[in-house]
Amino acid sequence: MGLIIGLVFVGVFAAIALPLMAAATTPSRSAQQAMVTLDSAIKAETSEARDQIVDLRKDEQLSSIPWLNRKLGSFELTPYLSKLMDQGQMSWSAGRLLSLSAACFAIPAYAIYLRFETILPALGAGVVIGALPITYAVLKRKRRFAKFEESLPEALDMMVSALRAGHSLVAAMSLVGRECPDPVGGEFKICFEEQNYGLELKEALDNLVGRVPLQDLKIVSTAIMIQKESGGNLAEVLDKTSHVVRERFRLKRQIKVHTASGRLTGWILTLIPAVLGLGMYFVNPDMVSILWKRQIGIDLLWTAAGLTVVGGFIIQRIVGMDT
Numbered sequence: 001m002g003l004i005i006g007l008v009f010v011g012v013f014a015a016i017a018l019p020l021m022a023a024a025t026t027p028s029r030s031a032q033q034a035m036v037t038l039d040s041a042i043k044a045e046t047s048e049a050r051d052q053i054v055d056l057r058k059d060e061q062l063s064s065i066p067w068l069n070r071k072l073g074s075f076e077l078t079p080y081l082s083k084l085m086d087q088g089q090m091s092w093s094a095g096r097l098l099s100l101s102a103a104c105f106a107i108p109a110y111a112i113y114l115r116f117e118t119i120l121p122a123l124g125a126g127v128v129i130g131a132l133p134i135t136y137a138v139l140k141r142k143r144r145f146a147k148f149e150e151s152l153p154e155a156l157d158m159m160v161s162a163l164r165a166g167h168s169l170v171a172a173m174s175l176v177g178r179e180c181p182d183p184v185g186g187e188f189k190i191c192f193e194e195q196n197y198g199l200e201l202k203e204a205l206d207n208l209v210g211r212v213p214l215q216d217l218k219i220v221s222t223a224i225m226i227q228k229e230s231g232g233n234l235a236e237v238l239d240k241t242s243h244v245v246r247e248r249f250r251l252k253r254q255i256k257v258h259t260a261s262g263r264l265t266g267w268i269l270t271l272i273p274a275v276l277g278l279g280m281y282f283v284n285p286d287m288v289s290i291l292w293k294r295q296i297g298i299d300l301l302w303t304a305a306g307l308t309v310v311g312g313f314i315i316q317r318i319v320g321m322d323t
Contacts, residue, residue: 081134087211088141089183097133105130120292120301144183148212149249151184156220156242163235169224170195187212201228216245259319266315273308 081094092100109126113119155176162172170192177189187208194204205221223241227234281288291297 084137084141088137088144090137090140092137097137100133101130104132118289118292120298145212145214148183148187149214149216151180152214152216152220153242153246153249155180155184155188156238156245160235160239160242163238169201169234183212201225216248219244262319263316266312266319269315270308270312273304 081097085092085094085097105126108129109122112125113122116122158176158179159169159172162175163169167175173188173192173195177185177192179185180188190211191204191208194207195201199207202225205224209218209221220238220241223237224234227237277288291301
């Protein structure tokens with residue numbers, strides 16, 4: 001009796017459960033067609049076709065080393081570094097950046113400690129040299145943002161011309177993505193492709209502002225969304241927005257010209273103590289080495305370094321302008 005019940009159960013399971021499992025694991029016809037289309041686009045051999053392809057897939061791998069990738073995933077600083085690499089269009093991963101910074105810190109610090117047998121100069125040199133890779137990434141990101149900000153008014157003028165010629169906003173963004181050079185063209189092309197893949201205009205613009213967090217671009221995004229909600233002449237709105245962006249850019253350039261002397265003075269006053277101390281060490285090492293061989297000298301060095309950094313920061317804030 002038990003054998004018969006078991007055979008009936010197996011038969012019912014094979015007749016009902018297995019077809020359902022097969023149907024769940026087999027991709028639908030539309031999914032298969034989408035995969036074939038994407039594969040054919042990615043494998044396109046002509047350079048013209050490859051130029052039209054924008055890879056929207058997100059690479060979340062932080063390092064090619066598995067255990068380091070798991071460790072970096074638990075750090076709160078890692079997403080910021082990954083975003084910094086993306087905004088600067090650098091091919092580095094967060095793990096590579098941290099490894100390079102650690103090597104730049106450890107090797108000079110150990111070499112200086114072996115030479116002078118003092119921990120404080122070794123740590124100072126290690127911190128300065130170890131910060132160079134991150135500083136390079138920040139400068140590259142800043143340079144790319146400056147180039148984007150400079151080219152944004154021309155992109156807006158192109159969108160205005162396309163809208164007045166009868167094109168839609170999406171078609172105007174596609175035109176900017178094709179005709180404008182990077183970084184403006186690349187970012188607007190990604191925004192256009194995201195809309196083609198089904199994102200709402202607001203989400204695509206929010207992603208664009210997230211990738212390029214500039215105040216001028218936030219103004220453009222806000223103007224487009226307000227016009228979408230309230231209606232009106234979008235070409236006129238973007239034309240006025242382009243004028244505002246140009247005026248902001250001109251004002252910032254003018255302020256930089258007027259504050260150039262103050263910014264240079266700030267850098268000179270910040271670097272003079274370190275340069276003067278290094279020169280005095282080469283002239284008379286025994287006199288300067290008292291600073292890190294006695295406790296009161298170490299305390300004075302830490303106090304002087306802290307006050308120098310705070311003073312330089314205050315000077316830069318005075319002569320700078322928040323944009």
